[in-house]
Amino acid sequence: MFYVYHRLGIQSNVLVAARYASAQPDNKQRVVLSDEAVFSALHAVVAKYPELGLVGVVESADEKRHLLSLASLDAIDLDSCVEFVDGEQQQHQEVDAGFLEKLHNQWFWADGDTNPGQPWWKIVVVGRRDVVFVFHHLVCDGAFGMTFHREFLAALNAAAAAPAAAGTSRPDPNRSRRVQLGSPARVKLSQKLEDAIHKKPSVLGVMYNLLMFLFYRFFYAKRLFFADFPKPKALPLTDPTAVAGPADRTVTKVVTCRISADKTKAIIAACRAHGTTLTPFLAVVIAGTLATDFYPDAEVGFTRARAAEEIPPRVLRIVVIVVVVVAFACPGGEAAAAAAAEDARCRLQRRMGG
Template identity: 25%
Template sequence: MTPQTEVIRPCGNMETYSTARHSLGLYRCVAVTGRYALPQGISTLSQAKQLLQDAVAQVVAEQPFMQVGIADEDKQTSSFVRVPQINLSNHIQWFPPSHPGSGSGPDFNTGASGPDAILCKHLSHQHDQLWPELTQRPPWKISIIPTQPSQGCEPPPEIEVLYFFHHAISDGTSGSIFHRRLLHALNNPSPSTTHHLQPNNILTLPTPPTLPLPQENLVNGRISWPYFLRELWSAFGPAWLKPKPAATPWTGEAIRLDTPFHTNVRIVAVPALAVSNLLAACRAQGLTLTPLIHALVAASLARHLPSETAPSFEPSSAISMRRFVRDPTLDIDNKMCVLVTSTSHPISESLTTALRDSPSSSGPTLETAIWTVASSVKTDLQTRLTSLPNDDITAMLRYVSDFHDYFRKKDGKPRGNSWEVSNLGAIEGSRSSDSQAEVEGENGWKLTRAVFSQSAGTVAQAFCVNVAGIAGGETTITVTWNEAVTSPEVVEGLAGDLEVWTRKLAEGESL
């Protein structure tokens, strides 16, 4: 950090967790991709480019975390620093038009196949990149891919906007906030923002940003002595004094810090009608979509992995902590920041066996076994949500004295979880009614699809399952993994099962 660098504030515990991972090369970025339908009246691609750049500048001007860099990632005292000018040319990259249906057959170098092959390749590439010049450039990037227009037609009917960001400046929910605010900016351009956007694509930010406080300051949770001692024992108690589990959950290959970093991406699209029917089926069981997805993943892995390798599973769910923020000065629904935790869901050997044996005539039907596992996950989630924000694992990060050493000590150890499900929920894709300009008429930009993805972390779970949708529209289930940790055959089998099973459950068919 140079003497003239202006520190905005030190990184908090969760933020330092991410800066340390990035500085060690163990995790790179999160992404939320939105597909935008262009309104009538845009006649050329160059016009669309200018409108999008102006809208991005408008979002940057209102989001403090898009205005800062990071200093001293390799130290415990990492900080967010001011970046008074942002060259948008370094952050926004346009690619040639591609047809959404281009690409066929699996590509095991990226996990790409079928209709989303091009998108998967873009996501895979960027999820493997480290953020450069962190003190001078805010760690976010936008890749834009126009869809291939019909012959002789310009501009393209839709545009994919891929928003990538360092996990220290935003969580997954922040990615959906970016697209909601971008949609608002496209339909409600602000002249005041363009005054600070120079012809050479330099956005000037005349005043230092005021960042939201770290999670430990915004969420008022306490740690009980029983929880504290239990976590302490789990982390530092001698193994020979701990009872051996009945079955060791499958968590992929052990952690190796020297594993080549590579993220494969596979997208499973669930059409709007199927989503509606799936949600109805979940409600009939007293469930939501997240527990069902966990159960479907467990059922697939039970089919594709032998009982000797995978006698049981222990996945996790990401949980947003925004509901626990009580700061009236923070517009929590519209401000990007990091407010997230997770909880684990042990799927016992007996439940896993039921999934594995369900095709036999003597066992339960596969649907029954899946709903039973989903109900178990739902109970775990409800129990955790009832206790939060107290006894939260993220609050224990205050006792980590050296985050870099914390990650280095994981080398050679088993992974903590089998997989993670992170569900953004549904993003409103039509124009909101928070301004007169949006109320008048239906001709405006619209968000028609969302894809949520993240890097395959070296010290993370065996693979990630990220879910996002558009209200009333399609939902996507995106799987990211490193082939050195989880075999492509297992993930391709999972993707195929998710495609078939979500369709059959939506149509009321037997699995």
């Protein structure tokens, strides 16, 4: 699904960013992520998680059918997936909404090409302290994005502690930047996950959902949230190998909405008390905020997010990147999306008490 969404220009890459700093409160020296430290830590993370070598391969079954297979690279060349933004570039660059927006709109790996040693992810190191992990959704999800940063931090700390014990001051610069992933069996999906992927849906369940869909659309057509969306552009579904061009891809506009640590702790505690997590909570808060503001007379909350040619203030895509980030997507509607995003940020801050 994520592979197809990416090729058709519906869903771009996933980004998870973090800033690395000293844990010592009395240490005023700025942390500097050197080339050696970055590559050494990244080597350790990739060696521990060979799943980072996953790529998608399209195989032609016959003239009308194409099958997508998950494959694994036998090795990862770290030079191919690390980008440093520093020097004169860094003087004018911060990891802000504009930078994340730019990365999210670049559509890496959309053509589905697979090159030896080059994974479907990369890290961008900005100013030697900020690290942005950018990846194709086929490889992993946002939760693993957080895991990646935790493991990367642990590897940095381990590398810093080892030289101190050995009386040296730097990681080994001669360490290979090519990570051998070994046997494909290391990245084999668990049997439980395999069963879930190949499990056929219940016929009764499909019929029930279809009937409920028709019921709501027939009896509550004028009382639904987001019911008046303009029709989306037709997708190029006639060619299974088609790749959407720049004009047909969704455009992301990003604004940040920072939630304080105290509020975050309270929200997470409330989510756990109700058997849920922060991610669906954010989705409900954002959708509910916009729905109640722009559809005050709606009686049924049935939504269907889809890309539109214009975007009056309606959310089409939600992206979570370190702090809460709200991203609006629409083909060619950059100005309207930017205004909608800023409007939503203000509304969310009012809803959450600042």
